[in-house]
Amino acid sequence: MEQQAIQIYGQPLEDPEMFWAPIEQAEQGPYGFLGDLLLSIASGSPRGLQIENFGARDEDDVLILQLLEGPQDQANLNDWLSGDLHPSPLLDTNAHYQNPMFFKSRVSREYTRRKNNSRWTAKEVEILVQGVSKFGVGRWALLKQQFFETSIRTSVNLKDKWRNLLKAYQEIHKNYTAVS
């Protein structure tokens, strides 16, 4: 089937072969379950991750579509990563943690508190996708270090978000993709 490279900010993914590897290669590949799942999905739909943020806020869906379709402004990403454009939510500050909007603790049977319930922004998802595209699925600590150094997101958060994205993708893919 046709495989169409995804571009982010007008730049092709650094290792499209990894991203678009055929299902057969993924079966015992280095990607693990989630990686294999992604590769399976990607092979079935060249446009894959464009609708990955299904279920999130509408404006984020639109932004993600625009970002993944490109071309966009390359300088914008560097500005974002440097924190110049958007101080929050990428910055991991005490103020952020203590902000009532992000810190909702409650007495619970199982968990005594939750650090935050901060929704992922489209920018964060974009960076996550770019990071996974660069390093592959499963390199969460490396991704944290390289792309989310100052973010409130932990490496486990990154892994969980990726899983949720795949799950959301599968749901919408199941409903809207015609198979032939």
Place this chain on the structure above:
DNA sequence: GTAGGGTTAATT
């Protein structure tokens, strides 16, 4: 450090 199961606040 990661994968995957589990829990729960938020959302629909």
Place this chain on the structure above:
DNA sequence: AATTAACCCTAC
């Protein structure tokens, strides 16, 4: 009421 997204738990 049911589902989703974010977060927690833990074996490996």
